Amino acid sequence: MAAGGGDVNLFAEAMAYLFDAARWTAADGFGARILEHLAFSGAVLLVAAAIGIPAGVLIGHTGRGRDLVVALTSGARAVPTLGLLTIFGLLLGIGLEAPFLALVVLALPPVLAGAYAGVESVDRLVIGGARAIGMTERQILTGVELPLASPVLIGGLRSAALQVISTATLAAYLSDTGLGRPIFEGLKSRDYGLMLAGSILVALLALVIELLFQAAQSAAARRAEPLGTPRTTARARASERNSA
Amino acid sequence: MTTPIRRAGLALAALGTAGVVLAGCSSADPLEESPSTAPSGSSESTTLVVGSQDYYSNEIIAELYAQGLEDAGYTIDRQLRIGQREVYLPEIESGSIDLFPEYTGPLLQVWADAPEERESDEVYAALTEAAPEGITILDQAPATDQDSYVVTREFAEQYDLTTVADLANVDVPLTMGANSEAETRPNGPQGLADVYGIEVGFTPIEDGGGPLTVRALQDGDVQLAILYTAQPEIAENDLVVLEDTEGLFLSSNVVPVASDRVDEEAQAVVNEISAALTSDELIELNRRSTVDQSPAADIAAAWLEEQGLLG
Numbered sequence: 168m169a170a171g172g173g174d175v176n177l178f179a180e181a182m183a184y185l186f187d188a189a190r191w192t193a194a195d196g197f198g199a200r201i202l203e204h205l206a207f208s209g210a211v212l213l214v215a216a217a218i219g220i221p222a223g224v225l226i227g228h229t230g231r232g233r234d235l236v237v238a239l240t241s242g243a244r245a246v247p248t249l250g251l252l253t254i255f256g257l258l259l260g261i262g263l264e265a266p267f268l269a270l271v272v273l274a275l276p277p278v279l280a281g282a283y284a285g286v287e288s289v290d291r292l293v294i295g296g297a298r299a300i301g302m303t304e305r306q307i308l309t310g311v312e313l314p315l316a317s318p319v320l321i322g323g324l325r326s327a328a329l330q331v332i333s334t335a336t337l338a339a340y341l342s343d344t345g346l347g348r349p350i351f352e353g354l355k356s357r358d359y360g361l362m363l364a365g366s367i368l369v370a371l372l373a374l375v376i377e378l379l380f381q382a383a384q385s386a387a388a389r390r391a392e393p394l395g396t397p398r399t400t401a402r403a404r405a406s407e408r409n410s411a
Numbered sequence: 412m413t414t415p416i417r418r419a420g421l422a423l424a425a426l427g428t429a430g431v432v433l434a435g436c437s438s439a440d441p442l443e444e445s446p447s448t449a450p451s452g453s454s455e456s457t458t459l460v461v462g463s464q465d466y467y468s469n470e471i472i473a474e475l476y477a478q479g480l481e482d483a484g485y486t487i488d489r490q491l492r493i494g495q496r497e498v499y500l501p502e503i504e505s506g507s508i509d510l511f512p513e514y515t516g517p518l519l520q521v522w523a524d525a526p527e528e529r530e531s532d533e534v535y536a537a538l539t540e541a542a543p544e545g546i547t548i549l550d551q552a553p554a555t556d557q558d559s560y561v562v563t564r565e566f567a568e569q570y571d572l573t574t575v576a577d578l579a580n581v582d583v584p585l586t587m588g589a590n591s592e593a594e595t596r597p598n599g600p601q602g603l604a605d606v607y608g609i610e611v612g613f614t615p616i617e618d619g620g621g622p623l624t625v626r627a628l629q630d631g632d633v634q635l636a637i638l639y640t641a642q643p644e645i646a647e648n649d650l651v652v653l654e655d656t657e658g659l660f661l662s663s664n665v666v667p668v669a670s671d672r673v674d675e676e677a678q679a680v681v682n683e684i685s686a687a688l689t690s691d692e693l694i695e696l697n698r699r700s701t702v703d704q705s706p707a708a709d710i711a712a713a714w715l716e717e718q719g720l721l722g
Contacts, residue, residue: 256623257623260627260632261614261616261623261626340615341616343615348615351617352595352615
């Protein structure tokens with residue numbers, strides 16, 4: 168609906184908000200909102216990791232319950248977070264509890280999938296070798312499987328973090344928290360410059376966190392496979408085994 | 412294994428979506444095709460375009476107009492649930508839409524800068540004055556649908572509250588719950604402080620006075636909330652509307668906005684519908700939508716029948 172020139176003005180308005188020092192220093196300014204957003208997203212991710220990683224590792228290690236988890240996680244991905252938030256809100260009332268739970272449900276599938284897929288992808292020959300030299304199951308898990316699984320596992324966390332940071336704007340649906348506040352306020356009062364300013368901050372935040380996880384993931388990959396790309400050789404060996 | 416669980420997930424998903432009313436952001440532009448511009452001759456050959464806001468109650472009222480006019484022999488092109496005022500108002504002003512249910516107070520605020528009027532008749536008179544060329548304001552209905560501050564019955568009795576000014580009696584800190592835009596608009600905490608001298612905190616609840624807001628009131632997370640007076644939730648949850656004695660809120664009666672193409676006969680049909688539309692009737696219409704989940708067209712047809720406005 169907006170005329171062509173309106174878009175440019177909108178961006179200029181957003182920039183004016185972002186470069187207004189008073190907007191940053193206020194008690195409910197952008198600075199405080201970013202910290203709230205990070206703290207809330209971080210707490211969600213911690214809880215999702217505390218549940219998802221042990222469960223995923225256990226499933227990947229034992230191979231049991233995989234079908235159930237695949238079904239649950241793909242089902243959970245289909246649940247719209249805003250709908251879930253409303254249901255939890257009606258059960259728990261307003262505040263941070265309902266958005267927290269809804270976001271944990273959002274974050275759990277990628278964390279869980281990363282953990283079990285990571286552990287599962289470890290070459291069975293390597294595990295067999297570890298067992299042959301007398302490592303206990305616990306040592307195999309912590310000394311062999313987890314380090315080798317860590318790039319994929321961190322990939323799961325990375326994907327979850329990205330979704331949580333961008334969706335944590337919904338916390339403002341029921342509470343005075345996070346970068347969703349300027350977005351909702353701008354949307355509802357037709358101050359689209361403010362809305363865009365909030366959106367830009369969320370996008371930047373997601374980008375920074377994404378880069379951090381990417382670095383962690385590469386570091387883990389280097390540690391897991393210091394000699395280059397054994398993944399392809401492992402796969403080659405597996406196909407040799409099958410054709411033999 | 413996979414299928415039943417996934418199906419359960421989808422069912423949950425559907426349930427979740429049903430509980431949520433998303434603000435209007437339809438990507439399709441229903442007005443892209445310009446409506447028929449047949450010259451208004453005999454009423455039988457005229458096609459009138461009836462529009463509505465993206466608000467269930469407004470859609471029901473638009474259906475009342477549309478079905479009443481169809482019954483009188485007019486052909487109606489429905490452009491319902493178009494969106495927010497800034498989207499559809501230019502279409503009305505340009506004559507692309509012929510008839511639209513509006514609300515006197517908010518519409519006056521668009522056409523007049525910071526209006527002084529507060530009482531229903533004054534607002535209506537000012538609105539007919541302020542309306543641009545080519546737009547006719549038909550008779551306003553007795554029904555109002557306007558912002559109001561509500562509290563729970565228990566809270567009202569505890570502090571003996573009947574008017575907004577009585578909030579001064581409350582000796583605990585007050586928090587208002589409403590959509591986030593109320594924080595900076597005159598109907599929110601600032602207006603309450605300016606007009607009544609009462610200071611309150613603010614918590615955003617983005618469901619427009621819906622079930623989450625009601626829940627927050629009942630939990631005591633907020634002590635007062637902004638609801639529309641025509642919302643069935645007020646009676647259903649035994650909430651108390653605080654009387655606005657100082658005119659903080661503009662009166663907001665339901666009023667049809669018409670183009671020149673709506674001839675006298677059509678105006679008479681719509682005015683008859685407006686005359687029958689009282690606040691209680693409007694709440695009942697809304698209740699049939701929110702509680703009984705009936706479609707707007709069915710609700711409108713049944714009501715017109717009950718009121719003897721057809722035939």
